[in-house]
Every structure is written in C-alpha cells, then in structure tokens.
Amino acid sequence: MHFAIRRLARRLLRLAGWSLGSAAALLTAEQPAYLLGDRFRGPEGIVADRSGALYASDQGDTGIIRQYVKGEWRVFFEFGSRLGATRRERPLLGLGIDRAGNLYACAPKYRGGAVIRIPMGHSDQASVFATQLGFPNGLIADGRFLYVTDTQVFSHGHIYKLPLDRYSSRAPLPSETFPSPFPLANGIALSPNGQTLYVVHSRLWQVSHLSAIAVSTMDPSAEASLPGLCDGIGLFQGRLWVCQQRPGGIFLLDPHELEHHSTLLLAPGIDGPIHPASIASYHGCRGRSLAAVTDVADANPLMYLLRDTFGWPLPWHRGVYAFPLSKRL
Numbered sequence: 001m002h003f004a005i006r007r008l009a010r011r012l013l014r015l016a017g018w019s020l021g022s023a024a025a026l027l028t029a030e031q032p033a034y035l036l037g038d039r040f041r042g043p044e045g046i047v048a049d050r051s052g053a054l055y056a057s058d059q060g061d062t063g064i065i066r067q068y069v070k071g072e073w074r075v076f077f078e079f080g081s082r083l084g085a086t087r088r089e090r091p092l093l094g095l096g097i098d099r100a101g102n103l104y105a106c107a108p109k110y111r112g113g114a115v116i117r118i119p120m121g122h123s124d125q126a127s128v129f130a131t132q133l134g135f136p137n138g139l140i141a142d143g144r145f146l147y148v149t150d151t152q153v154f155s156h157g158h159i160y161k162l163p164l165d166r167y168s169s170r171a172p173l174p175s176e177t178f179p180s181p182f183p184l185a186n187g188i189a190l191s192p193n194g195q196t197l198y199v200v201h202s203r204l205w206q207v208s209h210l211s212a213i214a215v216s217t218m219d220p221s222a223e224a225s226l227p228g229l230c231d232g233i234g235l236f237q238g239r240l241w242v243c244q245q246r247p248g249g250i251f252l253l254d255p256h257e258l259e260h261h262s263t264l265l266l267a268p269g270i271d272g273p274i275h276p277a278s279i280a281s282y283h284g285c286r287g288r289s290l291a292a293v294t295d296v297a298d299a300n301p302l303m304y305l306l307r308d309t310f311g312w313p314l315p316w317h318r319g320v321y322a323f324p325l326s327k328r329l
Contacts, residue, residue: 033266033273036292037073038319039066043294045095045105045138045232046320048282054292055095056320057105063090065105065118068292068320077105077123085110092116094149094187094232094278098141098164104129106136106148115139115148115162130162138188138200138232147197147212149185157182159199161212178210187233187278189240191255198240198255200230207233207242207258224258226251232278232294237325241265243276243293250276250293266323273321281325289325294318 054068063079101120183203273295
C-alpha cells in the first residue's frame with residue numbers, strides 16, 4: 001500500500017514537473033535521477049575527491065562517513081570509535097576536502113561545535129581540527145583556509161575562516177570571523193579563484209556572496225531569493241546548484257548575477273530526492289560528469305527534538321541520488 005501511494009505521488013509530481021520550467025522537463029525526460037544508496041539514517045553532507053570517490057556523512061547517531069567507490073558504499077570513518085564521541089555527539093553534517101586530499105567533517109554537538117580532520121587515506125588518524133564553533137554545518141576548503149558556517153538557531157550565526165597551515169593537535173581557535181550577522185548560515189561554496197564565497201541563509205531563503213579575501217559584509221544588492229528553505233550549495237559547470245529542502249527541488253543560479261537568474265532544475269520527488277540537503281559533482285563510470293545529492297529524512301521538528309534528547313532514531317530513512325550533468329544546462 002505504501003509503495004502504491006508513493007508511486008502515484010511520483011506520477012503526479014512528474015506531471016507537475018512539465019509545468020515547472022524547461023530545465024525540469026529536460027531532466028525528467030532525459031536525465032532521471034537514480035538511487036546510489038539508502039543505507040543511511042539521515043544522509044547530510046557529501047563531497048567528492050579528485051579520484052571521483054564520494055563521501056557522505058550521516059546525521060543519525062551512528063557518526064559514520066561512508067565512501068562510494070566502484071559502485072558500492074563502505075564505511076570509511078566511525079566517529080564514536082575514533083574520538084570517543086557519545087551517542088548524542090555523533091551526528092555529522094557538512095563535509096569538505098582540501099587540495100591535499102584531507103577530509104573535514106562538521107560535528108555540531110561535539111565539544112561546543114567541532115570540525116574533525118581525517119588525513120588523506122588514513123581514517124584511523126582522525127583528530128579534532130577546531131572546537132567551540134557553535135553549530136558548524138557547512139564548510140569549504142581551498143589551499144590555505146577552511147571556511148565554516150555556524151548555523152545557530154537562536155543567534156545570528158557566523159562564518160569562520162580557519163588557516164589550514166596552523167593545524168595542530170591542540171585545535172586552533174578561529175583566526176577570523178566575518179563580522180556581519182548570517183541568519184542560519186548553512187551551505188557554503190567558493191569560487192574557483194578563491195576570492196568569493198557564496199552562502200545560503202536558511203532563515204531568509206536567500207543566497208548571497210561576499211569577499212573571501214578581505215573580511216567584509218554582505219552586499220544586499222547581490223542576493224538570490226528562493227521560494228523555500230534552502231540548505232546545501234555547490235559550484236560546478238559555471239553554475240551554483242542550490243538544494244531546497246522544503247518544498248523541495250534543486251535550483252540553478254548564475255554566480256555573476258544572483259538577483260536575476262533562478263531555474264528549477266529538478267522538481268521534488270521526480271524519481272529522485274524529495275528533500276535534497278547537499279550536492280557535489282563527481283566523475284562516474286566512463287568518465288561521465290554526475291551530480292550526487294543527499295536526501296534527508298522528512299521529519300518534523302518534534303522528531304528531531306526526540307532524537308537529540310533521547311537518541312531516538314528518525315523513522316524515515318533516505319539515501320543518496322545521482323543524475324547526469326547535461327552539457328546543455
């Protein structure tokens with residue numbers, strides 16, 4: 001009965017997708033999304049390394065990062081067993097990789113909000129990179145710095161700029177903090193030249209950009225407003241790809257003209273993610289360019305409160321989806 005209802009809902013959404021714009025129709029007709037894996041309690045962050053391997057974090061109480069290689073997922077890192085995190089401290093959110101191949105993960109409930117560093121190819125040597133970051137959620141790294149968003153519900157939030165070369169076992173304090181308030185700063189992306197940050201503001205349903213070189217305020221004239229709660233963001237193929245959890249969908253933005261362009265690429269539930277959280281690009285088999293999207297659990301705030309307070313698992317399990325990237329988009 002459950003599958004019959006879901007099949008009917010998807011058919012209705014598919015029909016609705018044809019009226020949501022040419023990009024949505026193109027994806028539905030020629031590039032359907034497909035499931036890469038569903039062995040997650042609540043997949044959140046996702047990132048790809050240079051070899052094409054995918055890494056996805058689990059916001060459930062498992063504290064696991066899974067790696068997708070050669071068509072299958074395997075456990076890459078277990079937070080609790082490595083750093084002694086309790087069950088309540090294990091949820092992992094955003095992921096990032098620096099140019100040296102080191103993996104970073106946000107652990108918002110561990111030691112006042114921490115970032116975990118996992119050296120390339122050595123998951124058994126994971127250590128704490130930074131602590132006391134509030135509620136670290138999204139992160140992006142370049143050759144010199146790690147940028148981390150602080151998604152605190154009851155404050156303005158922050159964006160931290162942490163120097164990678166100052167890493168030590170004694171978790172360095174943030175060297176720079178962007179001064180402007182960032183209402184529920186969430187997903188974050190960096191331009192290829194390393195000069196511009198693109199930040200998702202979940203509370204305002206907006207995407208804005210600011211200078212990554214000189215710590216500065218946001219430019220209100222360069223913002224994109226989207227019709228729903230936004231989460232993760234990625235920059236590839238010259239476009240910004242924004243995940244909208246509710247009501248769902250993936251939007252394409254022009255990074256040079258945020259306020260003018262917004263195209264719905266993937267409508268919610270069209271043979272793919274219903275509540276997309278994070279997105280990454282990678283090279284699949286035969287060298288195809290693909291996008292991987294995490295689909296989070298569709299739970300109400302009460303269920304999240306019960307999970308965080310009593311450790312109850314979320315009853316809805318989602319997975320990771322992928323779809324080919326068309327050169328015409």
